Amino acid sequence: MKSGNLIIINAAQLVTCSGNTAKKGAAMKDLGIIENGALVIEDGIITRAGSTETVMADIDKSHYEVVDAAGKAVLPGFVDSHTHFVFGGYRAEEFSWRLRGDDYMDIMNRGGGILSTVRATREATTEELYNSGYQRLTAMLANGVTTVEGKSGYGLDAATELKQLEVMQAIDQAHPVDVVPTYMGAHAVAPEYKDRGGDMIEAIIQQALPLVKEGNLAVFCDIFTEKNVFSIEESRRLLTAAGEMGFKLKMHADEIIPLGGAELAAEVGAVSADHLLQASDEGIRQMASKDVVATLLPGTAFSLREKYARARDMIEAGCAVALASDFNPGSCHTESIPLIIALATLYMGMTPEETITALTINGAAALDMADTIGSLDVGKKGDVIILKDPSYHFLAYHIGVNVVERVIKKGRLVMD
Numbered sequence: 001m002k003s004g005n006l007i008i009i010n011a012a013q014l015v016t017c018s019g020n021t022a023k024k025g026a027a028m029k030d031l032g033i034i035e036n037g038a039l040v041i042e043d044g045i046i047t048r049a050g051s052t053e054t055v056m057a058d059i060d061k062s063h064y065e066v067v068d069a070a071g072k073a074v075l076p077g078f079v080d081s082h083t084h085f086v087f088g089g090y091r092a093e094e095f096s097w098r099l100r101g102d103d104y105m106d107i108m109n110r111g112g113g114i115l116s117t118v119r120a121t122r123e124a125t126t127e128e129l130y131n132s133g134y135q136r137l138t139a140m141l142a143n144g145v146t147t148v149e150g151k152s153g154y155g156l157d158a159a160t161e162l163k164q165l166e167v168m169q170a171i172d173q174a175h176p177v178d179v180v181p182t183y184m185g186a187h188a189v190a191p192e193y194k195d196r197g198g199d200m201i202e203a204i205i206q207q208a209l210p211l212v213k214e215g216n217l218a219v220f221c222d223i224f225t226e227k228n229v230f231s232i233e234e235s236r237r238l239l240t241a242a243g244e245m246g247f248k249l250k251m252h253a254d255e256i257i258p259l260g261g262a263e264l265a266a267e268v269g270a271v272s273a274d275h276l277l278q279a280s281d282e283g284i285r286q287m288a289s290k291d292v293v294a295t296l297l298p299g300t301a302f303s304l305r306e307k308y309a310r311a312r313d314m315i316e317a318g319c320a321v322a323l324a325s326d327f328n329p330g331s332c333h334t335e336s337i338p339l340i341i342a343l344a345t346l347y348m349g350m351t352p353e354e355t356i357t358a359l360t361i362n363g364a365a366a367l368d369m370a371d372t373i374g375s376l377d378v379g380k381k382g383d384v385i386i387l388k389d390p391s392y393h394f395l396a397y398h399i400g401v402n403v404v405e406r407v408i409k410k411g412r413l414v415m416d
């Protein structure tokens with residue numbers, strides 16, 4: 001994607017979310033708002049941010065595309081730091097089974113759930129995965145998302161995992177939205193390794209991980225640490241080996257059954273631990289002290305009808321909380337940022353300010369990218385959203401509705 005030169009002027013609110021690291025605890029309230037703000041982007045990078053009067057004092061407008069944001073709030077693009085957007089097939093019928101009362105993990109344990117998407121993804125062609133993935137990213141962009149993390153994990157075998165990661169790499173090159181790839185070969189125990197999860201972890205360490213590294217196909221390594229999936233010991237083994245190979249680490253931790261996933265994330269130095277519906281007080285304390293970003297996925301709790309993660313306890317314990325969609329074909333089939341905002345504010349007790357921090361600078365921190373994206377600071381990428389409305393409060397107040405009017409990616413208008 002080419003980058004551009006662009007100026008935004010007269011913004012009713014420039015919501016900078018300023019900072020180069022995750023905002024922890026009480027700091028999540030601070031949105032760094034500039035009234036009647038302006039922003040200058042040169043060659044895709046923010047070079048000035050401030051009041052329109054000061055920023056425009058010595059600028060020659062003729063070199064830039066000029067966007068007048070009078071009566072509009074301007075924010076950093078959202079960072080959706082946890083998604084599974086490349087997959088084959090759909091699980092619409094399974095959703096109806098769950099509405100009828102079937103349990104998510106029971107469906108998986110009898111060969112459906114994630115394993116049903118594994119079969120469809122193994123069968124899908126590269127082109128099919130590319131086209132559907134590209135369209136999903138476009139839907140996310142319309143929600144104001146400018147960076148997306150994407151996980152493999154619907155192949156489980158090395159060949160299909162590499163296929164998923166290569167598709168993500170190709171989409172990243174072609175689509176305005178940036179894609180940060182995560183290898184998640186340990187998303188479920190593959191049928192070939194039924195009841196031998198430990199052997200599957202060894203095979204991943206010996207065979208798949210080196211191939212992913214060699215091809216430079218993933219930044220992160222992630223694992224589903226859950227009862228009847230991968231144990232704490234198996235997770236420790238994989239994450240330690242992946243860390244030694246230079247991968248950054250993530251975990252699907254303490255989602256359904258409390259296993260001590262949050263504690264393990266702190267122990268292995270994971271960048272984030274995600275889900276955390278069942279995280280213990282001790283796990284929360286350790287995440288705060290080891291700077292593990294707590295990535296909460298309320299869409300999944302909503303869709304599975306589980307209780308929500310304890311966002312307030314985490315913020316009060318001094319954690320950096322991020323919010324993400326967890327868009328996937330099973331447990332949470334939505335890329336809706338307005339839904340995530342509604343659930344965080346109305347059901348998890350997060351304030352609008354904390355919610356916006358969680359979707360911007362803290363989402364960036366969950367990808368270890370808080371120094372380059374996630375806020376409107378000089379030196380960062382010019383990834384910006386302009387709302388239809390004059391203040392950020394409308395993001396929560398206009399319930400379930402997308403109030404993003406325009407999206408700018410690296411200084412170019414990509415949705416208008």
Ligand code: NIG
Pocket residue numbers: 084113114117224252255300326328329330331332
């Ligand atoms: O983050 N919990 C495990 N993995 C995904 C669900 C994937 C699926 O159901 O296809 C999650 O919720």
Ligand code: FE
Pocket residue numbers: 082083084252326328
């Ligand atoms: Fe997930």
